[in-house]
Amino acid sequence: MAKRAPILEVKDLVAHYGTIKVLDGVSFDVQHGEILAVCGASGCGKSTLLKHVIGLLKPTSGTIHMWRRDIASLDEEQFNEIQTRFGVSFQSGGLFNSLSLYDNLAMVINEHKKYEPEITDAIIRSKLAMVGLEHAQHILPSELSGGMKKRAALARALALDPELVFFDEPSAGLDPITAAGLDELLLNLRRSLGLTVVVVTHELNSVHNVADRILMLDRGKAIFFGLQDEIEHSDNERLRQFFSRQADAAMTTRNVDVED
Amino acid sequence: MAVELENRDPLLLRVTGDLSEDNGRELFTAVESLIAAKRDRVVVELSAVEVVDSVGCAYLCRAQEHARKGGLALSVLGARGGPAQFISLFSSSLARSKPLPRPHVGFLEGIGDKVFAAFAEIKQFGLLMVETIYWSFIAPFEKKGVRWAGVWDEGYEIGFRAVGIVMIINVLLGLIIAMLSAAQLKMFNAEIYVADLVTIAFTRELAALMTGIVVAARSGSAIAAELATMVVQEEVDALKSMGFNPTKYLVTPKIFSMVICMPALTILAMVAGISAAFMLGVFQFGISAEVWGTQTMNALTVENITLGLAKSLCYALVIVIVGCHNGLRVKGGARGVGIVTTRSVVMDIFFIIVVAALFAAASVITT
Ligand SMILES: Nc1ncnc2c1ncn2[C@@H]1O[C@H](COP(=O)(O)OP(=O)(O)OP(=O)(O)O)[C@@H](O)[C@H]1O
Ligand SMILES: [Mg+2]
Numbered sequence: 001m002a003k004r005a006p007i008l009e010v011k012d013l014v015a016h017y018g019t020i021k022v023l024d025g026v027s028f029d030v031q032h033g034e035i036l037a038v039c040g041a042s043g044c045g046k047s048t049l050l051k052h053v054i055g056l057l058k059p060t061s062g063t064i065h066m067w068r069r070d071i072a073s074l075d076e077e078q079f080n081e082i083q084t085r086f087g088v089s090f091q092s093g094g095l096f097n098s099l100s101l102y103d104n105l106a107m108v109i110n111e112h113k114k115y116e117p118e119i120t121d122a123i124i125r126s127k128l129a130m131v132g133l134e135h136a137q138h139i140l141p142s143e144l145s146g147g148m149k150k151r152a153a154l155a156r157a158l159a160l161d162p163e164l165v166f167f168d169e170p171s172a173g174l175d176p177i178t179a180a181g182l183d184e185l186l187l188n189l190r191r192s193l194g195l196t197v198v199v200v201t202h203e204l205n206s207v208h209n210v211a212d213r214i215l216m217l218d219r220g221k222a223i224f225f226g227l228q229d230e231i232e233h234s235d236n237e238r239l240r241q242f243f244s245r246q247a248d249a250a251m252t253t254r255n256v257d258v259e260d
Numbered sequence: 261m262a263v264e265l266e267n268r269d270p271l272l273l274r275v276t277g278d279l280s281e282d283n284g285r286e287l288f289t290a291v292e293s294l295i296a297a298k299r300d301r302v303v304v305e306l307s308a309v310e311v312v313d314s315v316g317c318a319y320l321c322r323a324q325e326h327a328r329k330g331g332l333a334l335s336v337l338g339a340r341g342g343p344a345q346f347i348s349l350f351s352s353s354l355a356r357s358k359p360l361p362r363p364h365v366g367f368l369e370g371i372g373d374k375v376f377a378a379f380a381e382i383k384q385f386g387l388l389m390v391e392t393i394y395w396s397f398i399a400p401f402e403k404k405g406v407r408w409a410g411v412w413d414e415g416y417e418i419g420f421r422a423v424g425i426v427m428i429i430n431v432l433l434g435l436i437i438a439m440l441s442a443a444q445l446k447m448f449n450a451e452i453y454v455a456d457l458v459t460i461a462f463t464r465e466l467a468a469l470m471t472g473i474v475v476a477a478r479s480g481s482a483i484a485a486e487l488a489t490m491v492v493q494e495e496v497d498a499l500k501s502m503g504f505n506p507t508k509y510l511v512t513p514k515i516f517s518m519v520i521c522m523p524a525l526t527i528l529a530m531v532a533g534i535s536a537a538f539m540l541g542v543f544q545f546g547i548s549a550e551v552w553g554t555q556t557m558n559a560l561t562v563e564n565i566t567l568g569l570a571k572s573l574c575y576a577l578v579i580v581i582v583g584c585h586n587g588l589r590v591k592g593g594a595r596g597v598g599i600v601t602t603r604s605v606v607m608d609i610f611f612i613i614v615v616a617a618l619f620a621a622a623s624v625i626t627t
Contacts, residue, residue, distance in 0.1 A: 096593075097592050097593020097594055097595060097596070098593065098594070098596075115315060115318075118318075118322055119284075119319060119322065122318035122321055122354055123314045125353075125354055125357035125359065126314070126318070126350050126351075126353040126354040126357060127353070130349065130353045134353075134356050134358070137357075137360045138361075138363055140592060141593070142591070142592050142593055142596075161313045161314045161315075188345060188349055189346075191345055192312075192342040192344075192345035192349065193313070193342065193346055194342065
């Protein structure tokens with residue numbers, strides 16, 4: 001798996017919101033066909049990391065390469081081309097609320113590709129069924145439950161057969177059965193299409209089932225990046241705490257940290 | 261060619277390389293022509309396919325469906341590994357996902373729905389009005405509290421920041437009316453009566469009306485958008501669930517600050533319009549400041565000023581209630597917020613004119 005050049009390579013990413021430093025020198029890479037889980041306590045900068053990697057926010061310093069191209073150096077047209085090669089599902093869904101689920105997918109496909117209408121239709125229906133939403137084709141996102149929105153966002157991220165997908169907490173708000181179904185879908189797509197996945201998740205179960213490697217963030221720093229088994233041998237206190245689900249004795253101190 | 265037809269028994273369609281858009285379409289056309297040629301059996305051979313994607317699978321599924329309808333027995337054989345898995349994932353998903361009809365509303369049903377919706381809206385509006393009046397003008401005297409902090413914040417936004425634009429608009433309007441009327445009165449050498457005309461018009465009608473329209477555009481829209489966004493993001497539900505009354509917490513502070521700001525802005529607007537006419541009279545028509553001033557003071561009656569301020573109070577209530585009403589009944593997401601915001605400004609201006617007309621009618625009847 002590690003033979004080819006990495007699909008995504010992030011080096012020393014530093015990012016600020018205003019004057020507050022949110023990411024502090026994060027480096028990692030993702031190989032073709034790999035599933036990388038990004039973990040970390042709430043508010044540690046996972047979503048922010050994702051938004052920088054997909055080019056929505058500009059980092060203060062550091063570089064991001066996708067398919068060996070520096071995304072900061074791309075012009076709009078080149079970036080658009082790269083954009084069709086990855087799919088994103090945001091933490092709060094990011095669906096267009098005025099369009100039905102079907103039209104949400106149709107809009108993305110028709111914007112980038114010119115398929116025959118029957119083909120587009122088949123792709124949309126099949127993708128919705130993959131996430132278990134075949135009965136909800138013409139429903140507006142505002143009429144869906146939270147978990148259904150998540151799944152719809154996932155279907156939309158997969159609409160264009162991307163090579164790389166980013167999921168921000170796909171299983172938050174889902175029951176264990178549906179969540180396991182989504183994990184299974186990711187694994188299936190990886191096996192069949194060689195899909196590469198970067199998934200932000202708190203679900204230790206799903207980390208365990210799907211992830212090849214794990215990136216663990218803590219207060220904006222990458223405190224661990226490596227294979228699952230290495231975690232057990234790691235001597236990092238926070239890391240073992242996270243993965244053994246120990247209640248956080250440091251919770252109070254951390255909140256004080258955040259505030260000042 | 262990556263889709264080849266081998267003429268043996270049974271007929272064989274062999275796909276090599278990838279099953280994506282081009283090969284998929286080719287496969288589909290080949291199957292179509294076999295159906296047209298009334299062949300009865302074909303095998304699609306995929307053992308040489310290395311890559312598939314959704315488009316290719318969609319063509320394959322479509323070919324299968326057409327073959328079934330056209331009486332062609334089509335079997336797919338030989339797919340291996342990843343492609344086989346994806347084809348089975350895609351086609352089983354597609355088979356589960358029957359095309360559903362888009363919701364469609366008939367013409368008469370549409371009219372019926374609109375009528376019901378209109379009645380429902382009137383009821384909603386009435387309820388909000390009753391609640392607002394209770395929480396704003398009755399509850400405070402029952403010692404149920406007012407959120408004064410909210411009132412000052414809103415007051416700054418609604419009132420103080422609107423002073424500039426209200427003044428400018430009324431100065432310009434004062435100049436326009438003075439010039440228009442002066443052009444007519446000049447024929448009778450009666451330019452001095454412009455002072456009366458402008459003074460009466462502004463105190464009685466125009467100052468309140470123009471202020472109402474400016475505030476409706478500035479703050480009526482802001483109120484609607486703010487509440488609509490809160491509804492969309494479930495903030496209003498959160499308030500209710502924690503035992504806060506949304507009318508008390510969201511509408512009442514706006515009512516108070518609007519009730520304070522509108523009359524204040526209206527007085528400034530009166531001053532602006534009347535002084536604009538004064539400037540014009542003195543510097544343009546060459547009438548002495550004293551004469552114009554006395555004429556203006558004579559036209560300035562307590563009755564007219566009170567009437568103007570009363571109107572501005574009514575406009576204040578209209579703007580807040582219409583804004584909140586529209587904001588709270590938002591449906592959908594971002595688009596819904598836009599719709600109710602526009603709707604609220606249009607309704608504001610409509611109701612402001614209606615109220616002005618009612619006042620005019622009332623004064624005709626009483627005199
Ligand atoms: N738009 C923003 N402006 C300013 N600060 C922000 C913004 N978005 C996030 N932050 C701050 O950046 C930090 C990281 O936020 P981020 O959303 O990346 O956390 P997260 O790891 O995704 O958390 P969660 O698991 O709860 O989703 C937080 O402390 C947050 O307060
Ligand atoms: Mg997040």
